[in-house]
Amino acid sequence: MxxxxxxxxxxxxxxxxxxxxxxxxxxxxxxxxxxxxxxxxxxxxxxxxxxxxxxxxxxxxxxxxxxxxxxxxxxxxxxxxxxxxxxxxxxxxxxxxxxxxxxxxxxxxxxxxxxxxxxxxxxxxxxxxxxxxxxxxxxxxxxxxxxxxxxxxxxxxxxxxxxxxxxxxxxxxxxxxxxxxxxxxxxxxxxxxxxxxxxxxxxxxxxxxxxxxxPAYSTPMDLFTRVCGSISFSQPQKISWCNGTTTINGFLAFFNFESTSNTRGNYLAQVKRVAQSFSSISFRSHWFNSFELECQSYIAVHLSKAPMQCNQLWPILIIDVVILEHEYDIVDSCIILRNAEMLRDDFNTFLHRILPITASKSPPTPNIAESAMTQLNNEFVDAIWTRTVDVHQQLNKPSTRERIKPIFSSMKTQSSQQSRYFRTTQKPQARKRRKLSAKHLSQNLGVFVQTTKTSRKLSLQLSKSTLCNVNVLGQVDRKFILFSTKTSPMLVCAIDQHAADERVRLEELEDKYLTQSMFPRAELVEPEDLQLNPMEEAVVKDEHGTLAQWGFEINATTMTLYTAPFVECRQAQIDDCLEYITLLCESRTVRPPVITRLLHSRACRSAIMFGDSLSHRACELLLQQLSKCRLPFQCAHGRPSIAPLVQLN
The missing domain is CATH 3.30.565.10 (Histidine kinase-like ATPase, C-terminal domain)
Known part of the structure; x- marks a missing residue:
């Protein structure tokens, strides 16, 4: 051409x-x-x-x-x-x-x-x-x-x-x-x-x-009022820091924000909101969005190291960063540093000086019983996923007595650790593996079933259609369902019954709730006044319809929250609303994270648990339902739920 x-x-x-x-x-x-x-x-x-x-x-x-x-x-x-x-x-x-x-x-x-x-x-x-x-x-x-x-x-x-x-x-x-x-x-x-x-x-x-x-401001108090709005804050203090290459000047103030939730996830969401909504960072008296977001991420990481408290003083930073001219370039409104780690190290040093973090003196004592139960529940999964499917075809013709080939014989196992489910009579010998040809890989490999422990090894192709034609062998230890595939290569696989039913119920809940024009909501016991800065107040006014669609009814005049999303006896809180408002400041097309958490939590709590006995027919029905799911090989939390055990010749 x-x-x-x-x-x-x-x-x-x-x-x-x-x-x-x-x-x-x-x-x-x-x-x-x-x-x-x-x-x-x-x-x-x-x-x-x-x-x-x-x-x-x-x-x-x-x-x-x-x-x-x-x-x-x-x-x-x-x-x-x-x-x-x-x-x-x-x-x-x-x-x-x-x-x-x-x-x-x-x-x-x-x-x-x-x-x-x-x-x-x-x-x-x-x-x-x-x-x-x-x-x-x-x-x-x-x-x-x-x-x-x-x-x-x-x-x-x-x-x-x-x-x-x-x-x-x-x-x-x-x-x-x-x-x-x-x-x-x-x-x-x-x-x-x-x-x-x-x-x-x-x-x-x-x-x-x-x-x-x-209007142009005359005092630092006026400047902080624009950042915080109606939220009360302390008297601003002038700060200055310099190490020869980087100079940071500006003002620092504090405000008190009382949280209604004591979970770590909500605490980190609150830290992100403070770092993004209550800090303004410029570069040589000019505003660059990418530069400010990078510095705000450093602030969020620094604040997340502090111990959780109900009533905590949060910082408000308005600073200007100056770097020597020969250390940076500006390309398409983005700052390109000659030494990428210089800004991170200098900014972290600056934060440690003005906002020292006092770590907790007495770390929480681990629950021995809970640790033992967690280790017991994860033993079977670890044993499966530390082994790898061997799809290497031997060049020599196998003997007639060789009917079943263990798929985990080619990888060194942890012989020092006794397993309840796998009895190792002797330490397996590692064998040399032949290099697989590209033609062999293209014929046997496609969509991989693997985790981080097997990502460096060869994994077997399992497709969604595999679950449509299987033979259920039965339930093992009231935790796993064993089945064999009818397609080539024939495999014996184990699937986590809780993760499988959790995936089925999650997609049922998504089809039920996410297809509605208005998400179900419930009134709060008492209306909650939201502490928002001017940018967040503008987002609430602009996206009032989006917030109402997801169940957050807010009075745009008084900034009062009246309703919150509700999913089968569980309701969102004020911290979840503030988290979503913070995300709306970045992108206007995101789903509230609390909706995902509510659906995942309900799917997990209502699913089949470990210890529940299932009949042979119930196992077949569960696999049939799983074969119709969009993501059949993952639980609601993203973890793999299926593992191949044995390859049949």
Whole structure:
């Protein structure tokens, strides 16, 4: 097939859509222009279609000669490193221009002019003359001086009909206006904390109605109020740390949050919420989402090491991280460190200094009876999964007396440990295994049944259809069901009766509850007031329908929780609601973790237990039900439930 060279317009369009993949990136890039221009007030307007927006600022403005060259191949002059914009002062001629940046990548306006209709108006702070440049379908339709009563310095950028030149992309990414507004609000909350001297406004472009306003703050108390909202916190303290390579400056405060649950899982979910919702981390006075998430993960790991307490003081961090210029690069709004472990080590050292963790002096005493029972229950599973199916076909013809071939004879077992189920009369000898050919592997191996203990060995192919045609041999020790397969190769397998029935019941519960439009819920004994920060309150208002769909009825005005999901005598708690709200701040399409826990718990508690006697017919019915499941070889918790024992010739 011949290779055809694409024309320049197609190449530019492909390149521009990669740089500006959606409306969210476009809005962020234009806002970054205004921030780079050292504006004091930035006004963002959103259109009705979700694909049009405007950004006005009162920054230094774009000089006329730059505006003439802007949105051309020479416009992408922003360096990868963040550099301070120094304006060429014509009066004193003492300052040199180190670089004028138009977008965090440097080519944002150029890309937008290719995929949208763009109108740029700007007035430089040294001249009272306003210039305009208009693009339609990647062509300049106007470029020159205009008469305007508004001669204040600043820039106005209007983007209309984004991806109008790419109808397929426009249909694929056309967002709801509410989604765009929620994204801009979340973005401005971050920017207003990092860029504390800028006032941000969000308006409706059509009717010019102000939707949101974030004024510049004057004291640290005002800054922490934006982070915490109505939650009371201690007096902020100024913190500073430096080791020569990394410098961290900012403020630290504490707030008290009383938890209603004492489980380790809910405690870790609460730690994650504190690290993500009550900390703001910037890099050299600029906000990078990936950098903040990485630092927040370090905070969560550090806080998780603290002992669990009912009433605990949680930290609120607002810090700025500065690393030497030769130690990092910035590529596509992501910080690339030359030494990846440097940030982790320095940040952990900083956390240990400002937030020392006091470990518990008396570790909990293990329950001897519980440990013994756990060891007894896991003995059979360990014995099975420390052996491997041998699918190696011997080159020599086997003797007529060799009818059954043990599949665990090729692996060294733990002879020093006596087993209740496997009696080792002598220590098995390890034999040399022939190298299997690729043809043999392709014929005998497909979907593997293996665990971490057998992942380094050869495993046998077991498919879902294997369970449809089996012979049940019976129940063993009231814990396992033995059966033989009728397909080739013929195997004798053991399956955990509790795990098998647990999988069947879990998928029945999922089909019952997850197919409903509204998840079952129950009223709380007393309504609970949620302690939320402004970002979480905005998420509750934006995703009120999603929360109600999963059973969380919340009054968006008073932030009061009235109902919670309910599954057969088990109900979610306030901590589960807070955990889901934290996840909604990251992704709007996730299922509440408490729903998964409730379904798994109910499936486990109602399933056949170890010690329950099953008839031969009951074992057959259980395997028939298991063969219809979507994941028949895993229990509700993800552990394997089946193990091959013997391969028959």
């Amino acid at each position: 011949a290779i055809v060279k694409l024309n320049d317009n197609v190449c530019d369009l492909t390149w521009a859509t990669q740089r500006i993949p959606d409306v969210y990136v476009a809005v962020r890039e234009v806002i970054m222009n205004a921030i780079d221009a050292q504006a004091k007030t930035i006004v963002i307007g959103i259109g009705d279609d979700g694909l049009s927006f405007t950004v006005d600022d009162d920054g230094y403005g774009i000089p006329s000669h730059d505006l003439y060259l802007l949105v051309g191949q020479t416009a992408g002059i922003k360096l990868n490193k963040l550099k301070e914009i120094v304006i060429n002062d014509l009066a004193t001629s003492k300052k040199n221009c180190r670089g004028r940046a138009y977008g965090s990548r440097g080519d944002a306006l150029l890309c937008l002019s290719i995929v949208a209709s763009v109108r740029i108006e700007s007035c430089h702070y040294l001249k009272n003359i306003r210039y305009r440049k208009v693009f339609e379908k990647n062509r300049v339709v106007f470029n020159g001086r205009i008469q305007s009563s508004k001669c204040a310095h600043g820039t106005h950028v209007a983007i209309d009909n984004l991806f109008g030149n790419v109808p397929v992309r426009q249909r694929q990414i056309r967002p709801l206006r509410a989604r765009v507004l929620a994204f801009v609000q979340s973005l401005l909350r971050k920017y207003t904390i990092v860029h504390d001297s800028i006032t941000f406004k969000l308006v409706d472009s059509n009717v010019q109605v102000r939707l949101l306003r974030y």
